[in-house]
Amino acid sequence: MTKDPKTDHTTYINIPEAVGVFDNFETLQAAIYDLMMSGFSRYDISLLGDKEAMKEKLGKSYWQAKDLEDNPDAPRAAFVSEEAIGELEGAVAGGFFFLGSYIAMAAMLTPLSTLAASIAAIAIGGGPAAVVGAVLARRVGQHHKDYYADQIRQGGILLWVRTTDTAKQDLAVKILKGHSGRDVHVHDWSE
Incomplete structure (x- = not known):
């Protein structure tokens, strides 16, 4: 499947976004719960989409988490808790x-x-x-377990958090790092 630049495009918004990579589901879930307890909405939190979404949006290439952290075309999915x-x-x-x-x-x-x-x-x-x-x-x-296991095999579970101001950016980065998030940083846009 090839992308048609006339019909396939990603919309960016000028809201900064913190990103981090997690090596297991438990630390990811703890980070998400702390984010939500700190005032972030579940709508501000997103994860990498599943294999089907990846194939549809990015093709059949083999992607690693580090390649997708700052890729605006990376498909997003909502977090679903174990509960x-x-x-x-x-x-x-x-x-x-x-x-x-x-x-x-x-x-x-x-x-x-x-x-x-x-x-x-x-x-x-x-x-x-x-x-x-x-x-x-x-x-x-x-299916839920396989989704996370596949992402771990691809370099880690990606987590994005929209941040509306510098204070929220600092808080998100602190929480992600505090829960063993790797390569935690902020970029100036979100999807």
Whole structure:
């Protein structure tokens, strides 16, 4: 896929941005939580996009984190916490259990069915659906883990933070460095 300069372009805004590279998810997450506790909005925080976004925006080249820190064409993604992934996994698994149980319950709750038969139908209908939900939930969690593992293999997890003034720049740099961020610096624009 080649970029067409007439239709493919990146919009820059004149808001400085701090950038840092992290070697593991735990320190990245701690830095993000500290940023948010210090007044940065989650909308000011972005990470590198996944492989598909990279291929779409930058082609099939092999990119390292150091090559993308200050590349305005690097695709961005929002941070998703482990807690949010856990909630999503629970919702997927629970939703499938509920759906299976509801279908079985609707089929069995007739005037002629007994309570024992209805409970058995709900358990039998909900069980396989819960297994399907658990498998799908595990895939969601694994995709999330693979996303970070792939970035670590490519030189680290990139984190960008929009900063509106010098005080915010200094604070962002201090937080990123305080959580073992590497190559922490500020550039004069953001995407």
